[in-house]
Amino acid sequence: MNAPANGSDRVIEVRGLRNQFGAQVVHEGLDLDVRRGEIVGVVGGSGSGKSVLLRSIIGLNRPAAGSVRLLGTDMMKAGDEERIAVERRCGVLFQNGALFSSLSVADNVMVPMREHHDLPLALMQRFAALKIALAGLPPDAGAKFPAQLSGGMVKRAALARAIALDPDILFLDEPTAGLDPIGAAAFDQLILTLRESLGLTVFLITHDLDTLYTICDRVAVLSQKRVLVADTLDKVERCDDAWVQEYFQGPRGRAAERAVSSSKRIAAYAAPTRN
Numbered sequence: 001m002n003a004p005a006n007g008s009d010r011v012i013e014v015r016g017l018r019n020q021f022g023a024q025v026v027h028e029g030l031d032l033d034v035r036r037g038e039i040v041g042v043v044g045g046s047g048s049g050k051s052v053l054l055r056s057i058i059g060l061n062r063p064a065a066g067s068v069r070l071l072g073t074d075m076m077k078a079g080d081e082e083r084i085a086v087e088r089r090c091g092v093l094f095q096n097g098a099l100f101s102s103l104s105v106a107d108n109v110m111v112p113m114r115e116h117h118d119l120p121l122a123l124m125q126r127f128a129a130l131k132i133a134l135a136g137l138p139p140d141a142g143a144k145f146p147a148q149l150s151g152g153m154v155k156r157a158a159l160a161r162a163i164a165l166d167p168d169i170l171f172l173d174e175p176t177a178g179l180d181p182i183g184a185a186a187f188d189q190l191i192l193t194l195r196e197s198l199g200l201t202v203f204l205i206t207h208d209l210d211t212l213y214t215i216c217d218r219v220a221v222l223s224q225k226r227v228l229v230a231d232t233l234d235k236v237e238r239c240d241d242a243w244v245q246e247y248f249q250g251p252r253g254r255a256a257e258r259a260v261s262s263s264k265r266i267a268a269y270a271a272p273t274r275n
């Protein structure tokens, strides 16, 4: 059961979603709300339908039934113009980055600008440089090609492209997969910083327990073809479901929780006291 959300602050509303491929039903009666400004982590076993859910929300997969409202627009009923206007307000970072290998990082970042706006090249180059800096890459990264980048830099370049049009909602599919723990922690912090500085709402699919404990306001668990629970971590952890218990109470879940609560204690201890 989802925690209730105030109607006006919902930026993603999924109702009664059904997805089916041949005889395989992936989602059945799936509901999910995401509120403006929050970071929602979507978890679930492999093949539970996390990526299909993301693709259904952003319009890359047409569901068999149900509705998706994005930023107040019913995406199944909207005309092309309205749908494209909403899509322009969404940035997506796909699992492997999905950069165009024949384009430099700066040109990759300019792809959405060329697609949706008619801007002079020099202005697009300035915007691209700004997004590349916001994604935490050095200025010389703009001239490089994807094959010349490390895994962490590819993620950051893809993030720079995802925020190219100043989106309201950022969709991330396993952003820290394949990164070393230090790179993953830095990427988590980058997402938090971008949420604060750009006022983003973040929908993120992850298997990374550290990411869940460090940056997510709420966690949605996909199981049995629907969202089993979508709530704060302390409530999700108490959900009486075998998969949830194994995931959060297993050795990796407990280690992630311990690591985050001890770093929060250290931060609180180190924080200057206010008079």
Ligand SMILES: Nc1ncnc2c1ncn2[C@@H]1O[C@H](COP(=O)(O)OP(=O)(O)OP(=O)(O)O)[C@@H](O)[C@H]1O
Residues within 6 Å of the ligand: 021, 026, 044, 045, 046, 047, 048, 049, 050, 051, 052, 053
């Ligand atoms: N286009 C498609 N055609 C047929 N089956 C598909 C298609 N897309 C996804 N599926 C199937 O839907 C199910 C859910 O896939 P999905 O990629 O959403 O899982 P996931 O939860 O993201 O998994 P993982 O954590 O392993 O990435 C899988 O069984 C997958 O094979």
